[in-house]
Amino acid sequence: NGxxxxxxxxxxxxxxxxxxxxxxxxxxxxxxxxxxxSFIPPIKNIEQTGYITSETFFGDKFPEKxxxxxxxxxxxxxxxxxxxxxxxxxxxxxxxxxxxxxxTAEEEEISKAVKTxxxxxxxxxxxxxxxxxxxxxxKLKTLTLENTVTGERKVIEADEIFISSGVRSSTxxxxxxxxxxxxxxxxxxxxxxxxxTTQKGIYAIGDINGKYQFRHKANYEAEILIQxxxxxxxxxxxVYNAVPWAIFTWPQVAHVGLTEAEAKRPGEKCWIGKNYxxxxxxGIALGISKDSCDNGFVKIIVGEGDTILGVHIVGPHASIxxxxxxxxxxxxxxxxxxxxxxxxxLMYPPLGSFTPINDSMVIHPSLNELTAWVxxxxxxxEED
Numbered sequence: 001n002g003x004x005x006x007x008x009x010x011x012x013x014x015x016x017x018x019x020x021x022x023x024x025x026x027x028x029x030x031x032x033x034x035x036x037x038s039f040i041p042p043i044k045n046i047e048q049t050g051y052i053t054s055e056t057f058f059g060d061k062f063p064e065k066x067x068x069x070x071x072x073x074x075x076x077x078x079x080x081x082x083x084x085x086x087x088x089x090x091x092x093x094x095x096x097x098x099x100x101x102x103x104t105a106e107e108e109e110i111s112k113a114v115k116t117x118x119x120x121x122x123x124x125x126x127x128x129x130x131x132x133x134x135x136x137x138x139k140l141k142t143l144t145l146e147n148t149v150t151g152e153r154k155v156i157e158a159d160e161i162f163i164s165s166g167v168r169s170s171t172x173x174x175x176x177x178x179x180x181x182x183x184x185x186x187x188x189x190x191x192x193x194x195x196x197t198t199q200k201g202i203y204a205i206g207d208i209n210g211k212y213q214f215r216h217k218a219n220y221e222a223e224i225l226i227q228x229x230x231x232x233x234x235x236x237x238x239v240y241n242a243v244p245w246a247i248f249t250w251p252q253v254a255h256v257g258l259t260e261a262e263a264k265r266p267g268e269k270c271w272i273g274k275n276y277x278x279x280x281x282x283g284i285a286l287g288i289s290k291d292s293c294d295n296g297f298v299k300i301i302v303g304e305g306d307t308i309l310g311v312h313i314v315g316p317h318a319s320i321x322x323x324x325x326x327x328x329x330x331x332x333x334x335x336x337x338x339x340x341x342x343x344x345x346l347m348y349p350p351l352g353s354f355t356p357i358n359d360s361m362v363i364h365p366s367l368n369e370l371t372a373w374v375x376x377x378x379x380x381x382e383e384d
Contacts, residue, residue, distance in 0.1 A: 099127065140157040191204050276297045
């Protein structure tokens with residue numbers, strides 16, 4: 001085990017855990033895919049108090065049985081997913097979020113729906129709460145919170161503290177100062193539309209380039225690099241016009257495209273539609289009624305020319321229900337794409353082809369991968 005670092009523009013070495021180094025490795029082609037790491041906010045005494053993250057939880061800190069009580073610092077996607085997991089195993093979970101609502105990247109009504117269902121399932125959600133201090137009370141760990149609206153302080157305690165306050169770049173360990181690779185103000189590696197960095201021959205994919213930090217986005221970028229670097233096919237550009245994501249909590253959340261606030265830009269027109277689970281037979285079969293607290297919905301935002309600008313879903317199977325909209329949004333992009341054939345004539349991908357599916361990001365981990373990846377298994381051999 002070790003950490004790679006650059007020693008020159010085309011050379012790297014690996015620093016091992018005992019502080020020794022490998023031999024230098026030289027290459028004209030280097031791909032940076034080091035990911036990101038958990039951001040630990042500057043909470044007083046937190047290192048002495050102790051905590052876990054989504055990375056360390058699966059190591060030697062994995063509990064023999066679920067903790068009776070758990071505090072989760074951060075109400076984003078990771079915090080929401082782990083809150084559901086631990087709550088389902090019987091842990092009394094408290095989410096601490098500094099901002100006015102959890103899941104701030106989602107539509108406000110979706111954040112509200114998730115918060116309501118969390119509370120119905122025994123999860124305590126504390127918003128507008130800044131962590132000021134940490135400590136211990138016998139065997140329990142404590143956090144001192146300050147309400148950002150009222151200034152009121154209180155102490156909460158639990159068996160463990162789980163920090164999920166976002167991620168940060170890990171480029172500090174790469175010694176990029178020995179290269180011409182540039183980063184932005186947050187430390188993410190800058191890349192162009194072909195995923196090449198500011199130094200020729202060095203590429204960056206996944207979380208480390210700071211663009212939509214999801215596993216399926218990294219998969220998409222890896223496929224582009226494989227095609228561009230190792231085949232004779234037409235070079236592909238990375239396009240982020242329809243990046244989907246899902247939050248695997250309860251209720252499940254999925255999202256692609258613009259929010260309503262983003263779509264209502266000055267000079268732009270948009271229209272909103274909603275459909276609730278209780279309004280369809282499938283939802284009713286799930287036991288959902290108009291008055292059910294878990295009556296989720298689909299929200300669609302469309303622009304002029306019937307263009308899909310955004311889709312937001314909260315409820316059962318949200319990740320699966322969202323994926324067709326991703327394909328539709330990419331179908332519009334594919335129709336705009338063109339290439340020149342051997343006769344120097346413009347050609348467009350045919351309508352009704354699987355091209356939008358093949359070039360779309362597919363939410364991971366979801367059952368959509370089953371249907372999308374079947375295209376990779378097509379036998380293009382000669383017909384019988």
